[in-house]
Structures are given as C-alpha cells and as structure tokens.
Amino acid sequence: MTLYTPAPLLRPFGEDKPTLLVSWWITIFATIIIALRLAGRYVRVEKLWAEDKVAACSLIPLYMRMACVHVVLLYGTNNVQLPRGLQFTREEIHRRSIGSGLVLFSRILYPATLWILKYVSLHFFSRLIKATGKRRYYYTLMFVRVSLGITFLAVIISNLAECRPFHAYWQVTPDPGPQCRQGVASLLTMAVCNTFTDLLLVVFPVPIILSSKIKTSRKAFLVLLFSLGLSAVIVSSYRVPKVLDENGYQGTRTTWASIEILVGTIVANTQVLGSFIRDTGVKKARFRPGYEHNSHSGTNSKGAGGLSSFQNNNTNNMTLMSHKDNWGDEVDERGGVTGMGMSTTIKAQSSMDTDFSKSPSGRASEDSLIPKGSHHHSSNSLSQSNLSGVTAVVRTTRIEVTVEDADTGSGRQMTPTPPKPPKPPMQVRSASVRGTGRGSTKVLQQVDAPLPGGLSPPSRGGLNS
Template identity: 30%
Template sequence: MVYDSQEAQHVGYACAALSVVILLSRLIISRWRREPLDWSLFLVVLSMVVIIGRIITNNFYLKFGTANDVLHHAQSTDHSDTNRLKTGSILVLLARVLLTAALWLQICLLLLFYSRITAGITWADRLTKISWAAVVLTFIAIVLATFLECRPIDLYWQVDPDPGYCVRAYVQLLIQGVANIVIDLLLLSIAYPLICLRKRSVSEYVSLYSLFALGTFCIVITIIRLVLIFTENSSQTTRSLWASVQMFVSTFVANAPTIYGSLRVVRRKKCSGQQSAPGHAGGELGRPSRPERDSWLKMDEEIALTPTELEARGVLTAPLPPIASYDNIGPVSRTRSLSPIPYAR
C-alpha cells in the first residue's frame, strides 16, 4: 500500500507534535526541579529544533513531489513542474539529514542516561566509549551516503533520462537502519550488568525489563520501516510516514525513563515531606552528581562500591564475572545501612 501525501503529512504533524511535547515536558520538569545544566539539556533543546525543522521540510517536499516518485509512482506526483520537483528532491535530502540528526540525538540522550546509571562498572564504561564512537562514525557515514549515493548529485532530481536506482536511496536507508539497530543493541548491552548486579525487588525488575522492552520495540519499528520501504519501492510518502513514526518512538524511548524517574523522585519527596534540593542553576555543562539525578531506578549504593568494600559488608559472596567488575569511583554516602544480599550469578 502506497500512502498518499496527506496521510504522510498528518502522521508527520502528529508524531512531531507528540515528540516536541515529550521533549518540552522533560525540559520543564528539569527546570522545575532546578537540576544542574548539563549536556542532556542542550541535546533536548537541539532535538526540538531539529524535529520542527524536519516537519517544515516534509511539508514542502510532500507538496512539491520528488523525481523518485515521478519515476516509480507517477500516479501520486504531478511531474509537469520540473522546478518544483527539483526543489522537492533537494528538500528530501535535507529532511533525511534532519531525521538522522533527530534519531541520533535521542540515542545520545539514552546513552547519557545509561552511562549515568552504570557509572563505575568497567565493562559498561568500555561499551559506552564504543557506543559514542559508533554514534559519531555512523552519523558521518549516513550523511555522506545521503549526498553521495547519486553521483553527480543532480541525478537526485533528474527525470529524463532515468538516473537509475540511486534515487531510491536504498544504500542510505540500509546504513541508517542497520546502524540504528546495532547502536540500540549496544545500549541494551550497557544496561545488561544491572540485571546481574544483585538480587532485586519485583518493582526494580519491572523497571529494568521495561528498559529492555522499550529498546527492543525501537528495533522492531526500525525493521518494520525498512521492510515497508523496500516493499513500496522507496515511495517517498511511505518513507516520510514511517520516518515520523520511528522518530516519535525513539523520542519516547529516550525520554520516558528520565521523565518517569523525575516524577517518581518528586512524588517520593512529597510523600516524605521533603523539599527538592535546588541544583546549580548557573552551573557549567557537565555530568551531574548522582544524588541530583535519580532516574528510572533508585540505584543502591552497591553500584558505587569497589569489590573490597562489597566483600567487607558481606554483600559480595562470590567472585564478580568480567561483565560486572567495578572501578573505584571515589567515596560515596554511607547514610543507609545495607543488609547482606548474596550476589546473583
């Protein structure tokens, strides 16, 4: 089924609006809690700008049409105005870059979240560095593929003679989709040590497995998008519609844990009659301290302790496997006593 331009526009508007609402909610909650300024705040603002820019671009190229749709879906595009086709085809290239930027910004937000809750775990730290490198390299590769798949570039808006398969941008699509899936798997691998760390309560396990479910859902949406686009011969309306859906899903997956965690902290403090500690309103960009940023999980202080400290407390009763080894990340609070919990293999 080939979607028409109005369907793609309506879905695009809805997904963009929902994505901006999610990001704006995170921003408002963050400032309400007076959390310190950090890179996640910058990425949230940039994400909103990119998403708004993409939906504006989509609006125009869906109206103007593209050379690819004239060649392979002539019934859905008026090809009488070559100038409009050229403009639409150029805007498609810009929209693909903006989509990649929006998706990769959400990956960066999720990577910052995982990095924070797994800080001090050696294996997770290594995977985090690999993931950051993959984010940068794959983004560059996708942008290059966007503009270089058709050479010379004017083949993107050429109708006669037929420029060939390059206008369908399958290479760009595959690089983007496969890279997205691989990075999502890396993110899930970073969170895996949390399950092996120790025995947890039912609510903690629900929170943990919810993270895995959200990450898996993101991968499923990416696969569905790839399959449908190939099935419809890279129809631009199909690409636009499912790109909007994937952007919304990625935005939800990347921000839901932080929003939920912030609301949970506020509710817990409200119930206990405590006031939220103010952050550093004019602080520098950087990594916030752990007490300032309770998130999806209420992480126990065992995560921040070295194996020696854990064994001395009786928490660690078996050798740590390589995936759950620790680094000494400095002194931590000793305000709460811990009952000995055997390490879960």
C-alpha cells in the same frame, strides 16, 4: 524483490495529505514529550541537566526535517513515473527539482534527530557507571560512543555517495536512474546502523541492573523499562520491506520515518517522565512547616551544649536529594545513584545546614536551643567543638509590661516620672562658745592641743571608736 525498481506511478496530492498531517502530528507530539521533560526537570531542581539540554537540541533537526517534508509532499520528487502521453510542464519540473533536493537534505536531518536522542540515553548511562565505580563499564561506554559516531558517519556517507554525478539527485528529466531517485543504499544503511545502536543501548544497562542489590521484581521492571528500545528495532525492521514493496514511494517512506522518530523520542524520555509521574528520583528539598529532619551524620553534639547539626530546608537552598528506593528512575547530575546498595547523594549549597536533634520522646526539645551550664563554659565548648558550620542559637524573650489604670480600668503603658532635684550639699557647722560642730577642722585642731597638767590628748582612733 529487487533493490532497485521502476519509479512508482504518479499519485494526486490528496493521497499525501494524510501523510503530511500525521507527520505534523508526530512532530508536535514529540515536542510535547521533550517539553514535559524540560518543564518537569526545572520544576523539580530549578535547573536543566546536560542530557536535558541535549534533548532540547534534538528539536532543531526535527523541525528542519518537518519543514523539508512539507515542501517535498507538496511539490513532489523525481521518483515518479508519468502515464503514457503525459509530460511535466516547466513549472512542475522546477517544483519537483526543489522537492528532490530537499529529500536529500531531510535524509540527513532524520538520522541526526535519532542519533541525538540516542546520545541522551548514552549520557544517562555515563553518569550511571560513574556511580558504580567499576572500570570495565567505562570501556563498554567508550565502545558505544565510538559506535554512535561511526554509524552516523556511515549513514551520511551512504546518502551522499550513492548517486553520481551529484547534481542528478534533483534531476527530473531525463530520468537520472534508480540510484539517484530511490535512495536504497541510504535506506538499508540507516536500518542496519539504527538497529545496531538500539541493541547496544538496550544491552548496555542490563549487566549493571542484574549485579545490583535490589529486589528481583525491581530488576525485572528495570530490564523491561530499558527494553523499550526494542520497539525502535521492530519499527526499523518493518520499515525497510514496506518501502521496497512500494518502489520507494516518498509518502510511505516519510510516514515510517516519522513513526520511527516518535518511537525514538518516547524511548529516550520514558525513563525520566516515569520518575516524574511516580514522584521519585532527584528533586529539590522543599520547606515544609513543622517537619523535623533527623540528622544521621553521627556528629557529637555534647560539646556544643546539646546543639547538633540540622538540615535547613529553606527554599533558597539548592539541595538535591535522592531517595534510596528509586534506582533506575534517575541519577543525579554528579553521578550519585539512588538505591542499589549505594550511598545516597545529597548536594547542598548552604554552609548553614542544621537540624535540631530529637529528644528521647521523639520531639525536638526546645531546651536544646540553650547551652547547658554557665555562660563561660558554653562559649568555650562552642569554640572548641569539632562541628564545622554550626551556629549557636540563643533563645531570647521579650517582655512587655502593661499597667492597669485603677480609675478607668484601661490598659496603658507606664510613663516615666520626672527625676527628683538633687539635694543641697551638707554645710559644715562652725564652733560656738557652748560646743563645736562635727566635721569641723577647728574641732580637730582643738582636740590635738595639749591638756593642762601635762596629760596627752587621746588618739583620733580612740575618739572614733
């Protein structure tokens, strides 16, 4: 088997219709997978993370490639051999020239789609090693990033540098030669670079998983999960000999390229979609009536009169919580890893995050809402408490009084009675011949007058006594 072979024989368009249908089906299925990822992420945390946006960007080259493939399969390419005695018409030459040029463009969009999906997994790994805090993983990550960039450039160069002159890529007659119509160099370069990068993405997370403090069964499951990238290696390895056996026939080449894109999409999104199905990983805290969250912050609540910090589960708060037993399912946007013996990341955007402490009986005590002791002591303890962001809660009671009508027996509210008129001021009585009135100035003057016989009048204090 030689690398460059004669062109395949001319086939009718009816034989390429299944390839066209399969390519469209794969494109739609890949779109559904990415759409489920975006919808699931937005439902759980009400926003998209960086790798979700990168995954959405892969749809652009995916559909551009599919548009090119549709025209290529419909018009044909210059990689075809006519039976003896047949010649292309001017219209057929024009159509095949357009198809050959779009083949060159689709061979650039095809690796662009796959490399964007690879970068989605790489972005997840970058947050994973950020949570571990080990510097040696940063150098490995940097090596993988540089490898992705170099391999992508190598694939693009192999597509554009194989044929000379450049316009011979879309030349139909005369025959431009196998270097310009079969694209063997780009096929081999793509297979090697794709296999190398897939192996890097499979091997990279294995040391992190094995060094974690999780169960052995969980480690085995995670290794198998990340080993799904080997399926892309198998498809890429099988695609090369299959295309060469059919002399670079465009229908076969398009079919296996579409299958490889589907496998790459599944590998890049399986880990996230699996966490959505199992309802694990990072998600927004939902308000559940009657649910009481026990605070583990260890904050002293005695100074606040029995008040403790509590978690407000209002749906307006963007609280991202991660579960401790879900490592490998998801890592939050700041790089917090769940499980693996590490601390759980809780991201809250509310300054009033409080939760009532539980009573010894296991239920939240309503008495904890009211500070103990006097009002003055309670206010001082709240002002001097070392709790930050704690708001005192005062329980108030509203009482409505209803008076029962004795005659009708119907309940009605009391109506206020009109106020009584003020009493008239006290009048001072004047002195008369038989006596004097109390409170009169004249009486005091008479009492202070000297008595006959040289006796002094008694003091006012004596009179008052």
